[in-house]
Amino acid sequence: MPGTHTEKYENQRKEAIRSAAAVFAEKGYHGSSTRDIAEHMGIKQGSLYYYFKSKEDALSEVCLYGMRDYVERMKSISSSNQTFEAKLRATVTSHMTKYHDKNEALRVYNAERLYLPESKRTKLKELGTGYRQQLEQIFDDAVRDGSIRSSIDCRFAAHAVIGMCNSWGEFINRHPDMDLFQIIENCVDLLINGYIDKVETNNIGKES
Secondary structure, eight states: OTTHHHHHHHHHHHHHHHHHHHHHHHHOSTTOOHHHHHHHHTSOHHHHTTTOSSHHHHHHHHHHHHHHHHHHHHHHHHTSOOOHHHHHHHHHHHHHHHHHTTOHHHHHHHHHGGGSOHHHHHHHHHHHHHHHHHHHHHHHHHHHTTSSOTTOOHHHHHHHHHHHHHHHHHHHHHOTTSOHHHHHHHHHHHHHHOSSOHHHHHHHHHHO
16 A cells, blocks of 8 residues: 555654653663664664664654654644633643653653754754743733733743743652642642732732
8 A cells, every 4th residue: 555664664763762762761861872772672773773863863853752742732722712721721731741641752852952963953942932932822812811910921921831840740750659630730729829818918908
């Protein structure tokens, strides 16, 4: 059948990328070799070059693999007709779940991408910027429709959400038995409601 060979190759290539991700996540980029990746796949080292030209090429593909699905999820959330709170909750859930599900490619992206030369980080930067811009658009839309206050710096807010999710994501990696649902709820509550008791603040204003 036409295209069968291409489909088979792409499936094998994805398996090679996942194997590289598993090896890099376990041993680190500098502690790994193409032999390790080949052994993880159950193939000879020479056969690995059918999928990657070098270990650096393997790292680049792993990082791209980790980010693309991540960004696609964000696009879907941003373009949906959900409320601001629902979109924010979906964003935090998507972000945290990637860590909880032991997404090795994403872990490698976060930990090892700076070992790539600048030329191979260009696409990764574009994907990362796209993710942040989609999240920023959620805040922009919420300001526009009055869901949140107009004084919000939307770019800063987007970076703050990403930073919180990354920090707690790493915590989840170290403590996999943590209650993921509770962590998500705590993060969303803090992002939506802040620290100040609004009822108490309003009462103070009335008393004065």
